[in-house]
Amino acid sequence: MSAPVVDVWGPVAPGTRSSYPPAPEPHDTWSLAGGTAWVYYSPLNRRQLVRPVILSDGFSSGSSDLDQLWHGLEENGAYRFVSELHATGRDVVVLGYADRTASITANADTAVECIRRAVAERVGGAKLAVGGFSMGGLVTRYALAKMEQDPGLPDHEACLYFSYDTPHQGAWLPVSLQAFTHFATDKWGETPGVGPVLRQFSALLNSPAAKEMARWHIEKVGDAPGQASERVAFLRALDEVGGWPRTVRRIGVANGTDTGTGNGVAAGATAVRCNGPSLQDTWLKTQAQGDQVVARLQKAGEEPVSVHTGGLPDIDGAPGGLFTAPSPAGDPGSFGLAALLMGLLGNTVDPDVISTSCFIPSVSAVAAGVIDDRKVLYRPIGPDHSELDAFVCARRNEGHTTMTEELGAWIVNEVVALG
Template structure:
């Protein structure tokens, strides 16, 4: 029987670990940027957002003692005619509340000169755009699915006529709406949705390098956040991260299995299975920011991505090696506190085909470490995951550099899938993907 993917951490090479002195803490704090690691910053290059015609406050059903909330921003194709052909699109994984004007502006940025943006093209075709945002993007997917259900219910109530809905989202938003639609079907509720759309959504899991997750925890332990501010590992320890990431660790000292380390992921996968895994009634569409031909990123497995050395601290990150046993992925130290990590049977996901995230760059920048431009980004949503191929989301019994055939897609969970021409940034607004979507939702 194949060994379960795992991480092993040597806590110290010196036989003892003591708390760093105040001077060491202060020196480390001066070396770090105070921010939530892996969060996507507010975009400043998206132009002027169009004001929504109106907004709705959304409230989902209580989940684990939490009442999830959010907002919908409605953009009408023709305000005189009202809401007639709704296209609902949910925000993705990040820390804190959604910024719906920024989401509109980002996806509406023209992908080539002289061509209107995605949402402008939908509106010109008479399709109304309804963006769904969440007060806590980082909370449980099931909780935010309640917010999405609130939006779907409100759209049906406000719609003029009986045109069916298109419902989906980007990144985690595609998973939230997948669960919401499947849950409604399971409960016998008519969601009146003809088309489901996921935009680079991690159907079988996303990837953030384990050594970088460890660094977030490790350096946070010694540099507490300012009062009232989130800690740097808040996103990586969040409920959404635990549910979305295929491999996750709970702290910098954790040794053990990585694909089953969070009970929240196991619980979410069981909830998905209980409601039917995917909605069955709509046409299921998906797009991937990665390639389908098996060609990934030129990131050599096991090679050092960055090596940061300060007077009292250090951090070394390697690209994930290809499976094997006790493979080195890097380490870190502060004073006498040391971590040296290895993995076993973890695939080399950093270089897999897929939508990318500048995860190595984000951590190097937070440490003020030097890193080559070509090493800043690794894969975040592998193509095999965005395409919802049929494989075990825990064992990941799939070749991550698979050249995806039509037969693979036919055996998967989506009816139609489009891939980018190259491995581009996660959620990148690609002309090829947008035009593919427009052709299908405009029918």
């Protein structure tokens, strides 16, 4: 599997940077309020900004990492997205944020500033293409819509909006994993070594951006899963600016299939189980329909805690982009992350781990229906279902924001088609 463009959780050790090779030196760097834009001119444009394409980073820990972004865009071994855009005469502006966990509307202000800077720096009158990866698609969606609705803001002068595996209808992270993360943080958050890692993960789950994107969220063990107040407020803000930019062509891609074919993860199965000196008979299950105990959590010497859900679809196995997270063991998945944490706490993890799960359902990535309804999650997606003008889904369910020729070339062709 190629490296994703954005890492959902970022580096495992708090405060560290990713270990990707250095990106090429940008031709220009724009310091923005709340972020940075790295500008790479097309060789065809003689170091002038002529046809700007703005690529927004997504959610992760800390500030945007240009080396990581460049690796996902250019050095992933599947498709050289920036080079292909350059070959068509497009200049690439990589937009990063000082805090990728900040609210989407706050980072949208940075995106607005970047768009305005691109218009001011541009030579000639070519329209912009603006979009992003994962949360970056929501940031730029809101930014463009706000620029159309707010009379105090100038014209964005864009003709194309694109999103890459963006959670337009919400993201999914297993409730069992959320509960285990908070449980472990409560019990061992001050333990040297593992404590900072646990606190980082728990804080990420409870960050403003994560709450705005998660369709089902719990802040602590024992909470009923549902939409956080931050998500309700964001959806209201998005609605107040019209929901979408209206003067552009809207396109998007999904790292999941449009055929209704899931990823093979069985509903209600034990995803990960461990025993050891700190955790006794602790396990997490994949999500099933109906009332379910999705986790049993027990600190050695204490009473077990059961985590319940009800009314949720069997979404772990749904078509969509898969949860990806870096790990020293090379385990890329959501439940694989739980297995990693259990091991860090000194426990023996059963080897039969269901490591990954659906993260961004295909219907969410292409704005083709709510993810609450199992029938919608697993139905084939047709053009009439989507709020986008055009979309493409992957031929298989693959890692969230993985850059592939199948998806990347389609976006490049759409950019070129608009002149």
